Amino acid sequence: MDISKLQRRSEFEWVVAPYGRMRVPAVIYASVELVAAMDEKVYQQATQVAMLPGIVQASYAMPDAHWGYGFPIGGVAAFDAEQGGVVSAGGVGFDISCGVRTLRTGLTWHDIEPVKTRLADSLFARIPAGVYSTGQYPLAPPEMDAMLRGGAQWALQRGFGEAADLDCTEEHGCMAGADPAQVSERAKRRQRDEMGTLGSGNHYLEVQHVTEILDRHIAEAFGLRAGDILVSIHCGSRGLGHQIGTDYLKEMLQGARQAGIGLPDRELACAHLDSLLGRRYLGAMRAAANCALANRQILTHLTRETFRELFPDSRLTLLYDVSHNTCKEETHAVDGLKRRLFVHRKGATRAFGPGHPDLPPQFRDTGQPVLIGGSMGTASYILAGAAGDKENAFGSACHGAGRSLSRHEASRRWNGRTVVDELRAKGILIRSPSMRGVAEEAPLAYKDVGAVVAAAEHAGLARIAARLEPLISIKG
């Protein structure tokens, strides 16, 4: 990105003042190196989002931002229904409510290392992964609707997981306002056999160890110590969310034309929040969020079963479950006035800080855990939301390393088998049904996650608590 087009408001904050059809500024949080390396498309997309009706305060891009469909991945934008605000399917993303959950295992590196190969093979045998994978829990229509309404709470009632898991899941495991009637039959049909599956692309299940504690107070509150083994699960709403995105994008393109919303880009198709179409999308999107929550809950159950085979006394407890592709109705202070806003976070994690009223009691002192997955074979980080009195980007942070090369370019440059062998030499075991998928996810196809989280911290979005490195990665 040409940084001469940006004003540097502070060391890690870059601003495009409104010009042309922009209603608000565009703000990018990043180091000079990250912003210079960003695709020009991020500038274009962040400024075009700033043109949408009812946008409040600014259009934001996180340090891991890259080119997405309509909105940048790593984009945050909030809209006010009373000021003609909109909801956009492209502003949530196709993988609705994709997210990360991290479990503590009570085990240490010394417990895992001798059985690493067996554990990798057991997990790969138990966790369905890959684009065509199906699970063991087909859902007939009435069950499908119950799942779409109940999310992780539904999963718990069906025997997947423990009651305490819900206390450590955003929305307490169930997104309110889900309306299965707004989800097409086609979307439900696609999901029928996909519950409890990881999916493909950048989705993974990783066994990780804590290699560094960077904030002793937060780490202690999160129950993390150096050498601890954690399991992180990154996945979303599979075929259902994708189909909902496809269905509503098409409707929103027609609807925007009829509603007289001038779109700077057809990929920014949207509907007024107070319109029937806008409300229908929100009902469907929230149902997809429950699908993702239920999916991660089932995968948690499968993970626990696998660990119990090798470690009969192991007890896996949930640290937290966060989504990073959402639109949520939240209260935020804008120019000193509290307003109800619809906050789109696409490839961006909610990062509410200490004292935020929406957080469960155990996170009131620290702020919520912000779970940042690196690329395959590289570090992940656990952060905590920043202090509320200087909330940035409506309480949001980055979600991962962010791509630096396209999938196509990555698969051209690397061979999957070679990538697996190189990581094995570093003590990291990869299990995947797709060597092409592994090539697309090669570590060097992503930005440096360490630089991304450092920028997030310096920009005041969140505070780094712990660094994790992978031992085993089950890839889709």
Next chain:
DNA sequence: ATGTCC
């Protein structure tokens, strides 16, 4: 991300 083009 995705029955990787209904």
